[in-house]
Amino acid sequence: xxxxxxxxxxxxxxxxxxxxxxxxxxxxxxxxxxxxxxxxxxxxxxxxxxxxxxxxxxxxxxxxxxxxxxxxxxxxxxxxxxxxxxxxxxxxxxxxxxxxxxxxxxxxxxxxxxxxxxxxxxxxxxxxxxxxxxxxxxxxxxxxxxxxxxxxxxxxxxxxxxxxxxxxxxxxxxxxxxxxxxxxxxxxxxxxxxxxxxxxxxxxxxxxxxxxxxxxxxxxxxxxxxxxxxxxxxxxxxxxxxxxxxxxxxxxxxxxxxxxxxxxxxxxxxxxxxxxxxxxxxxxxxxxxxxxxxxxxxxxxxxxxxxxxxxxxxxxxxxxxxxxxxxxxxxxxxxxxxxxxxxxxxxxxxxxxxxxxxxxxxxxxxxxxxxxxxxxxxxxxxxxxxxxxxxxxxxxxxxxxxxxxxxx
Amino acid sequence: xxxxxxxxxxxxxxxxxxxxxxxxxxxxxxxxxxxxxxxxxxxxxxxxxxxxxxxxxxxxxxxxxxxxxxxxxxxxxxxxxxxxxxxxxxxxxxxxxxxxxxxxxxxxxxxxxxxxxxxxxxxxxxxxxxxxxxxxxxxxxxxxxxxxxxxxxxxxxxxxxxxxxxxxxxxxxxxxxxxxxxxxxxxxxxxxxxxxxxxxxxxxxxxxxxxxxxxxxxxxxxxxxxxxxxxxxxxxxxxxxxxxxxxxxxxxxxxxxxxxxxxxxxxxxxxxxxxxxxxxxxxxxxxxxxxxxxxxxxxxxxxxxxxxxxxxxxxxxxxxxxxxxxxxxxxxxxxxxxxxxxxxxxxxxxxxxxxxxxxxxxxxxxxxxxxxxxxxxxxxxxxxxxxxxxxxxxxxxxxxxxxxxxxxxxxxxxxxxxxxxxxxxxxxxxxx
Numbered sequence: 110x111x112x113x114x115x116x117x118x119x120x121x122x123x124x125x126x127x128x129x130x131x132x133x134x135x136x137x138x139x140x141x142x143x144x145x146x147x148x149x150x151x152x153x154x155x156x157x158x159x160x161x162x163x164x165x166x167x168x169x170x171x172x173x174x175x176x177x178x179x180x181x182x183x184x185x186x187x188x189x190x191x192x193x194x195x196x197x198x199x200x201x202x203x204x205x206x207x208x209x210x211x212x213x214x215x216x217x218x219x220x221x222x223x224x225x226x227x228x229x230x231x232x233x234x235x236x237x238x239x240x241x242x243x244x245x246x247x248x249x250x251x252x253x254x255x256x257x258x259x260x261x262x263x264x265x266x267x268x269x270x271x272x273x274x275x276x277x278x279x280x281x282x283x284x285x286x287x288x289x290x291x292x293x294x295x296x297x298x299x300x301x302x303x304x305x306x307x308x309x310x311x312x313x314x315x316x317x318x319x320x321x322x323x324x325x326x327x328x329x330x331x332x333x334x335x336x337x338x339x340x341x342x343x344x345x346x347x348x349x350x351x352x353x354x355x356x357x358x359x360x361x362x363x364x365x366x367x368x369x370x371x372x373x374x375x376x377x378x379x380x381x382x383x384x385x386x387x388x389x390x391x392x393x394x395x396x397x398x399x400x401x402x403x404x405x406x407x408x409x410x411x412x413x414x415x416x417x418x419x420x421x422x423x424x425x426x427x428x429x430x431x432x433x434x435x436x437x438x439x440x441x442x443x444x445x446x447x448x449x450x451x452x453x454x455x456x457x458x459x460x461x462x463x464x465x466x467x468x469x470x471x472x473x474x475x476x477x478x479x480x481x482x483x484x485x486x487x488x489x490x491x492x493x494x495x496x497x498x499x500x501x502x503x504x505x506x507x508x509x510x511x512x513x514x515x516x517x
Numbered sequence: 518x519x520x521x522x523x524x525x526x527x528x529x530x531x532x533x534x535x536x537x538x539x540x541x542x543x544x545x546x547x548x549x550x551x552x553x554x555x556x557x558x559x560x561x562x563x564x565x566x567x568x569x570x571x572x573x574x575x576x577x578x579x580x581x582x583x584x585x586x587x588x589x590x591x592x593x594x595x596x597x598x599x600x601x602x603x604x605x606x607x608x609x610x611x612x613x614x615x616x617x618x619x620x621x622x623x624x625x626x627x628x629x630x631x632x633x634x635x636x637x638x639x640x641x642x643x644x645x646x647x648x649x650x651x652x653x654x655x656x657x658x659x660x661x662x663x664x665x666x667x668x669x670x671x672x673x674x675x676x677x678x679x680x681x682x683x684x685x686x687x688x689x690x691x692x693x694x695x696x697x698x699x700x701x702x703x704x705x706x707x708x709x710x711x712x713x714x715x716x717x718x719x720x721x722x723x724x725x726x727x728x729x730x731x732x733x734x735x736x737x738x739x740x741x742x743x744x745x746x747x748x749x750x751x752x753x754x755x756x757x758x759x760x761x762x763x764x765x766x767x768x769x770x771x772x773x774x775x776x777x778x779x780x781x782x783x784x785x786x787x788x789x790x791x792x793x794x795x796x797x798x799x800x801x802x803x804x805x806x807x808x809x810x811x812x813x814x815x816x817x818x819x820x821x822x823x824x825x826x827x828x829x830x831x832x833x834x835x836x837x838x839x840x841x842x843x844x845x846x847x848x849x850x851x852x853x854x855x856x857x858x859x860x861x862x863x864x865x866x867x868x869x870x871x872x873x874x875x876x877x878x879x880x881x882x883x884x885x886x887x888x889x890x891x892x893x894x895x896x897x898x899x900x901x902x903x904x905x906x907x908x909x910x911x912x913x914x915x916x917x918x919x920x921x922x923x924x925x926x927x928x929x930x931x932x933x934x935x936x937x938x939x940x941x942x943x944x945x946x947x948x949x
Contacts (some may be wrong), residue, residue: 118577214590215732215733216733218728218732242732244727244728244731244732245728245732249762250604250758250761250762250765251762252754252758252762254717254754254755255706255717255720255754255755255758255762256717256758256762257717258714258716258717258718258721258755259718259720259721259724259762261717261718261721262658262718262719262720262721262722262723262724262725263715263720263721263722263724264704264721264727265706265718265722266656266706266721266722266726266779267725267729268724268725268728274833284712285714285755286714286717288713289709289710289714290585290709290714290718294699294707295919295920295921295922296692296919296920297689297692297693297694297697297699297708298689298692298693298699298701298707298708299687299689299691299692299693299699299919300686300690300691300918300919300922301689301699301700302699302701302706303922304921304922327710334920335920335921335926337921337926357923357926358921358922358923358924359921359923359926376697385925385926386925386926386929386935387929429929430943432928433926433927433929434928434935435928435929436928436929436931437929437930437931437932437933438929448609466872472931473931488522495654504714516625
């Protein structure tokens with residue numbers, strides 16, 4: 110669905126295919142946000158809607174390699190094997206990121222149910238146990254609270270565990286450990302112990318998985334002080350966020366989505382990470398800022414196609430960092446478009462959208478021409494029936510209607 | 518299975534029958550219709566004797582389910598269990614624990630510390646008996662009743678007292694408090710307020726030790742972790758889950774149950790279907806041992822065996838120490854439910870008095886020397902209180918520190934800079 114091309118050298122566009130226009134976006138080393146820069150090579154990106162934007166006005170001129178713009182179509186030119194990089198599905202990208210970090214640092218280990226011999230319920234840890242052994246890729250008994258606590262204790266004593274919840278919903282059982290120990294121990298110990306864990310797992314509404322397997326825990330965890338939350342949405346940012354999360358000294362919760370594991374994208378061969386605190390500009394625009402994350406990004410992009418045909422120019426930002434919010438990217442966008450629509454899969458009540466609405470109102474109220482609109486899932490347990498499940502989450506048609514309403 | 522009491526000997530359990538305020542009836546006759554809503558099994562209790570049994574263990578005091586922990590053979594000549602130096606070390610540690618807790622109570626009522634303070638009076642034998650056998654790199658994980666564990670592990674009394682006063686010189690910079698004592702230098706990994714939540718952390722520390730040895734190939738890494746918790750915790754899921762995992766992977770950990778028979782106002786017998794906690798060890802494949810927790814030498818013997826077992830890589834042990842807390846659950850607990858006879862029974866078995874008697878009777882020390890130690894501890898505590906009193910309170914600028922190890926976690930502000938770069942952040946006034 111998205112393709113990123115790594116160009117070597119300064120400004121050479123990579124393809125001359127008329128249907129694929131390229132925007133050469135040089136990344137410049139930015140001292141202010143330099144903490145996690147890995148590469149200085151230039152970086153050519155293909156825009157998601159095919160629109161050429163050779164003038165990066167409205168975007169900050171200084172960009173790190175981590176601010177990737179995702180493309181959509183698989184055109185013949187895009188999937189040519191002569192292009193640099195390699196194609197991966199999202200779960201393979203996660204696996205690659207994890208494997209690279211495990212090679213790089215022997216203290217990185219994985220623990221969870223069925224992560225070892227089974228390879229993970231979504232195959233994210235496939236092959237790792239064979240390669241690194243049963244102790245480094247630990248198959249745990251079904252005791253979420255305890256093995257999450259075990260991971261936290263291991264982190265406090267020098268290891269860097271990646272704890273997998275087979276489904277994010279199961280981590281509700283680990284809430285005691287995540288809230289009390291993961292979030293708080295660095296503080297209550299006066300800074301003596303760090304907890305560099307990554308807690309990850311698939312969540313979100315899938316295809317008729319039933320209410321309990323379709324939960325969105327980002328809203329429950331967001332108040333916990335001391336943790337960071339990120340949500341990946343493309344193979345590129347999945348791998349980048351996985352690596353950044355593992356390297357971070359803070360506890361990070363990485364939210365993956367059950368329906369996104371088979372997305373395909375071309376990834377660079379080089380080592381790269383995605384900044385944990387930054388949002389991703391998916392599609393620059395002028396009329397309205399649409400803030401989204403995870404699977405809803407794709408619903409938004411689908412709606413964007415329709416909107417473009419109707420003459421609107423939405424700016425789409427994948428906020429990626431659910432806690433803390435990247436108020437810089439979001440703020441710049443609000444200052445430009447003056448209209449905000451939040452599209453999320455979280456519940457209406459107390460969800461990420463609710464917090465984001467509050468944050469934007471607090472910080473950028475003067476720049477808003479219209480009240481912020483927030484489209485969230487219905488406050489219902491996700492029904493099993495397909496027709497009902499479909500209307501529980503936000504659909505592209507609703508997004509189109511909302512934009513039309515805001516832009517009146 | 519040996520039990521210390523058999524049915525007719527009601528006299529051996531006076532506190533169950535005499536007091537009218539007693540919440541539960543004797544468990545002796547299962548056929549009698551009892552209004553007692555609690556366990557119908559017997560509790561393994563020890564005979565009320567303050568004499569340290571140095572010759573052999575009575576069959577009721579240490580029950581080894583596995584023969585890994587072997588019974589000491591009785592010899593005609595009693596051999597002493599400790600040397601003079603060891604004896605004095607144990608004595609000093611227990612006196613420090615007791616005096617510190619008494620000082621805490623004093624300071625609390627003088628308004629120097631607040632909140633929930635849980636004192637360890639009466640249980641010193643367990644902390645001293647176990648922790649004095651550890652190396653510095655071994656870890657101790659405790660609960661909210663953690664002051665004495667911290668002191669035994671080597672955290673200076675000054676640091677603990679300052680922490681209780683909420684001063685910035687405390688071991689956790691005043692941010693933890695009574696229930697969250699941590700020390701990375703001494704490998705004291707908490708200090709947990711919710712019961713049971715420390716046990717998985719201890720399991721993780723033990724896992725680290727095994728990982729270092731087997732994956733990171735640090736061949737000499739034989740660090741052991743001790744997890745201390747109470748009888749109430751033994752009904753909690755995390756306890757059982759961790760027993761399973763520790764035994765499964767043969768983690769170098771010792772689970773030490775400080776069974777003081779009461780979880781605030783809930784008698785162990787009213788909460789637990791089978792009150793003999795040590796029996797739960799073999800169910801998971803590890804030895805379960807019951808020991809007299811008022812006797813520091815017995816505890817030490819069992820601890821030696823359990824810790825050695827863990828160091829050798831043979832896996833975990835569950836040690837149940839029968840003990841008692843002389844004070845209430847916390848300083849806010851009026852302690853009305855416990856039977857005065859029960860309290861008197863255990864007060865007569867004060868571990869410090871018992872050790873003192875042992876040392877004197879076996880000519881390991883004299884009154885004068887022990888009194889000198891008492892005085893030394895008193896002076897140490899005076900100094901600790903003075904130090905804590907004079908220490909500064911945490912400034913506002915400390916508020917936002919230590920929330921994240923990497924303060925970039927507070928995110929990027931509207932102006933494009935990381936919030937932690939905002940000068941207001943370091944002042945503690947930034948709104949994050």
